[in-house]
Amino acid sequence: EAQVTQNPRYLITVTGKKLTVTCSQNMNHEYMSWYRQDPGLGLRQIYYSMNVEVTDKGDVPEGYKVSRKEKRNFPLILESPSPNQTSLYFCASQRTGGDTDTQYFGPGTRLTVL
């Protein structure tokens, strides 16, 4: 089954404690992206990657890092989380063969930073 998986699904942590949210897709997609979803703001892009070792900032990259060492994986790293990073996070992937293609989303990770 074609899917995007994220782990963990729920995470409660404290300010300053480094964490990683993993994302993996099994569709051989080149393009992957991280979004955060906040009420009234919709989805905002944090980082994206066009392919292995190619990443770039989205609209709200501050406080986040990413890496793309393998095509299927695109982890999101919060080196020193703060309460304003409490949010619902989604990973998504897409082929780059056509810019009309849809994105496939993971189930989301709800992060709470105390």
Next chain:
Amino acid sequence: AQSVAQPEDQVNVAEGNPLTVKCTYSVSGNPYLFWYVQYPNRGLQFLLKYITGDNLVKGSYGFEAEFNKSQTSFHLKKPSALVSDSALYFCAVRPTGGFKTIFGAGTRLFVKA
């Protein structure tokens, strides 16, 4: 700046009645338009998209959307709402030639039995 507006935070309809969820956009050129649905504790699921051609696009679960270039709108419609349609709906726009997608804030649809 490029943007997508969903003017209604919530839409309430009775089961069996037609529904409309509104979306307007401000993006130059001829962007691609998408609708996604999000059920509780789930990721976004693709409903339909407009690329070119017929202004009325049909999608999953009986949904359709009407593209209006002059009004830069892409309203989501369904002739007869179901309780199971209750969810959060996102309109999204992608400028041509790239992969960045701009999302609206979302509209919560509540269908009452």
